[in-house]
Structure formats: C-alpha cells, structure tokens
Amino acid sequence: MLPNRNVLRLFHPIVFSLSRKTPLKVCNFHQSESNIPYPPHLQVCCRKFHGKYTSAELRELKKALWKKELKTPLQVKEATHNQKEILRAFFSNKTSATDEEWDDLLLNICKLPGTLNESNIHGKVMEHCAHLEKLELAKSFLTYLKKNGKKFNQAVVIDFLSTCYGCRAVLDEVDIKTVRSFTNYLLTGFEVMDGKLISSVVKGLSILGDWKSCFEFIRNPDRSHLINGFSVSPLIISLLENHQFDEARKIVFEYLDKKKTLTNAVFTKWVEVFQNDPQRLEELLNIFKDYNVVPRRALCQSLIRAYSHLPTEYKLTGELTTVKHNGKCSSCKKKLEENLLHKNEFNELRDAFLNRALVGGDVFRNTTPKELDSFYKVVEKHAPFDIVIDGLNVVNSLGPQKPLHIKASLLQQMVNIFFNSDKKILVIGRKNMTKFPRRIKEDVAEKSTMFLIDNETRDDLFIIYSTLYSGPKCYFVSRDYMRSEKFRLNDDRLSDLFKRWQLSHQIVPSQGFDGLVEAPLQFKICAQRNSSQNWHIPYHDDDYTGAQLYDKDNLTKWLCLRK
Secondary structure (H helix, E strand, C coil): CCCCHHHHHHHCHHHHCCCCCCHHHHHHHHCCCCCCCCCHHHHHHHHHHCCCCCHHHHHHHHHHHHCCCCCCHHHHHHHHHHHHHHHHHHHHCCCCCCHHHHHHHHHHHHCCCCCCCCCCHHHHHHHHHHHHCCHHHHHHHHHHHHHCCCCCCHHHHHHHHHHHHHCHHHCCHHHHHHHHHHHHHHHHHCCCCCHHHHHHHHHHHHHHCCHHHHHHHHCCCCCHHHCCHHHHHHHHHHHHHCCCHHHHHHHHHHHHHCCCCCEHHHHHHHHHHCCCCHHHHHHHHHHHHHCCCCCEHHHHHHHHHHHHCCCCCCCCEEEEEEECCCCEECCCCCECCECCCCHHHHHHHHHHHHHHHHHHCCCCCCCCHHHHHHHHHHHHHHCCCCEEEEHHHHHHCCCCCCCHHHHHHHHHHHHHHHHCCCCCEEEEEEHHHHHCCHHHHHHHHHHCEEEEECCCCCCHHHHHHHHHHCCCCCEEECCCCCCCCCCCCCCHHHHHHHHHHHHHHEEEECCCCCCCEECCCCECCCCEECCCCCEEEECECCCECCCCCCCHHHCCEEEEEEC
16 A cells, blocks of 8 residues: 555655656655655654664665565564574674575575665674674675675675774784775775765775875865764874874874864773873873863773872872762862852853844744743843743653642642742743643742743753843753753853853752752862872763763762872
C-alpha cells in the first residue's frame, strides 16, 4: 500500500509534488539513497528512533521496513543486534581468518534481517578491526576482498587506515605501501571531503611521516574550515612520538586558540613523552587552566604517576578526590577559588544580553511580539526580583502522572518557602496553569508576580532575562541545566561569564521536591592553582575533553596535586 499524500507531505516535499498518477516514481524514490520516509503505518512509533541512529543506519532501517522484511522498528533493532553479536563473537577470539571463515561470517550476517547487508557489511567488518586494533585480521580481510574481486569502498579504506594508525608501531614495508596507496586514493579521488575523510588522510600522512604534506593539507584554504581538533589530533600525537616537539606544541596552541577541542589522547601522549620534564608537565596544567580543558580520569592518573617520579623539588602528591558544595577539597582541605562575578563582569554580561534581546530580537524565539511586549512591561514595572521561579519545571518535577492539584500545590509550596523569607518573587509559568485549583492560584498570585506564557513558547530565556534584569542579587529556581539551550553571545568571554553566572545563581530543587533546595555553587569549575601551589583540576569519565565543563553531574570529580 502506497502512503497517502498527507503522509508524504509530512516527510518529503519532493514526493508530495508527484502526481497521484505516478505511483512507480514514489516507489523508486523510496528505494533511492536519498532521505527515505517511514512507512505511513509506522510514522508515530518510528519518530523516537531519530537521534539514536546515524543517518546511514536510519536509511537501512527504513528500507527494511518498506520491504516488509520486518514489521516494526523494534524488530529491526533486535535483528540488527543479532547481526552485530555474530560480528562481536567472530572478533572476540581471532587474530587471523581463512577465506572460508570470511565467507561464513558474511553469509551468516547477510542472511539475517537487519540493517547490515551486502552494501555495508565490508565497512562494518573493517570498523571492528579498527576498533579492536586487529591489524592481521584487517589485512586478511583486504586480501579476501581482493581475491573475490570486491572493490574497496570508502568505508573499508577509511577504517583500514584507522587500523594501521592504531597499530603504527608494528607496520611492515608492505603495510606502509598499502597506507601510501590508500592515502593517495583519498587525496585524489574526492573533490569534496567530510570530517571522516579528512581525519583519515591526516592519519595516513602521519603514519608515513610526511609532515610537510600534512601541514599543507590541513592549512589548505578550501578545507581549513572543516579541520577540527579531532582531525589534527593524530598528527599532533605522531609529531610527539617522533620528537617533533616544537611543531606539535605549535599546532596544539594554534587549535586551542581557535576553540577546537583536541582528543584526550593528545594530552595522554604529552604526559607520556614529557613525564620527566617538570616544565612541560606544568605547561599542560596551564593548558587545562587557560583553555578550560577537562581531562579524563585515566589522564589524571598518568599525571599522578608522572609527578610522583620527579625529583624532590618538583614532586607533587596527587589524588583523585571530590570537592564539597562549599568549595572545600576533600583531600587537601583547601577551598577553591570563589565563583563570584565582579560588578563590572556582571554589568558586561547583563548589558550584552539585554541589548541583544531588546535590539537584536534574536534571543527570544517561539514567541510573539505581543507576548514579548507584555513580558517586558511586567519586568520593568515589578523588578527587581529576588527570586525567579521556573514554574513549569517545578510542577513537572513530579512526572506527568501526578494529578493537577498535586502539581499545583508543589508550586505553591515552593513560593511559600521564599515568601516566608521576605523575598520578592516572579513566577514564569504556562497558560495551562490557569487550570490550577482556584485557591492555589490566588495564593500564588498574592505572594508573587506571575507571568504566563503560551504553551509553545520556550521559557528558559524569559527566566534568564528577568533574573539578569533584576541585578546580581537575584537567583532563579529550576532543575533545567539548559544543556539543550546553550546560550551563545558570539563571544567566548561572555559565554564563559554566562555559565559562571548560571552556576552561581541557579537554585535547584530536589527531585520531586521535599522542601529541600540545592544552593548555587560558589567556586569556579576550572583548573586552578592556589597560593599554596596546589592544583585542582576537574575531570570526567567521557571520551572527549572540554565537552562537559559545566555539567553538574561532573562537578564533584577533581584531581588534587599538592606539595
């Protein structure tokens, strides 16, 4: 059954533009490599899968559903899991494989329903080789493909270069020759390159030690805007390994100055290479401080070991520890630097935000001029406030299943806490709060100023605006850490001031709210050295540095280095 025109209009305008009399064109479109809509009877249940798969995986999922090989996305997910389990089992205990074993592996995977098929299985096999750094299996699979007359597709080439880069210390002359051939193929075979291709070329040239070509490649004006920290990290690591220290340091600072995030492996290699050089180790700590880099746990442990083996005058004792909410280190008992914005810093931030909101108008989206004008008038008339409450966030902290009167009483309870402390309160809520019990509505309105926005309007920027407008002594109440609404002022300094302000002015109610609130943090969340020469460096357990500097889930993990 073909999807009706209303369904097609939702998913793709090109299909919708086709005549009712051209059903074959619609079918051909579904089987193409372009964006494929879901089958109409599965639209609603499929939407939740966006963001959980890569675009390529979603494309294969949709194809499988249209062919009716599988009935639901859950079946596709389970079938693909079974295919991947066969791959994992194959690689778990093998260092080499025969042609017959490769035949069996590909046959067993492709005969099953799922997103792995003849068009993508070769790349997926090589991806496993790269992930597990199994060079001999990768070379065996290349030989197998060549014997069977299979062309090496882009995925196979990219992942073979990744495998060789991971195993670069044990490559022989034949491997180097293959790396050179594949690197030249990528350099000459693609006019337009994406991040994966760029990273693979950098890996290939780094393996070959062709630094000059690599520098020319990454600084080519036609692709320089596509070069990120992930792309150049393999080059930096290879330069450090080959004692090209000045060039390595130059690229590190060049890309950090451009606000590009380098991989944790770069800094791990830095510690490995300079573990006996106290000057370079301290330079790394200053990099963490100056560029807001957050290292991984393993890197912190490497730093602890390196400093423990230095001569006495440079030796530091290191420990992975926690920092209490008041800013005191649990290890050395010293307090971290206070996170208080100076008056001129706060004024700079407030003026930049308010001017952009009032003049630029691009801060507030999903709202109407009438609603925005009403909001400005309310704030100007009643400000300054002591507390701004995110009403929707507070009432929803109980979950969607709770009755309306229970949610309403929760907001009332929150307002009473601050009202009883003689605070001037602004509650920003939704218009559906007009359905609250009359007694609670009247009590909240009597003790606070209420502004209700449309149900579709995003409320976080209204909260930020009214809190900043009210001055440095105003705080806001919300469990929303605004991860999805990372505010940008197109200025790195102002963005950093904003996040510091948020941490020091956000009051977080407990889950479900039992009368407890979490006071704002009063210490800086960044690498820092105090007057006693003690270093405190926040760390996390993720793969990339710098990605979650202000994530409250990671604010208690710290490395303490002290004399």
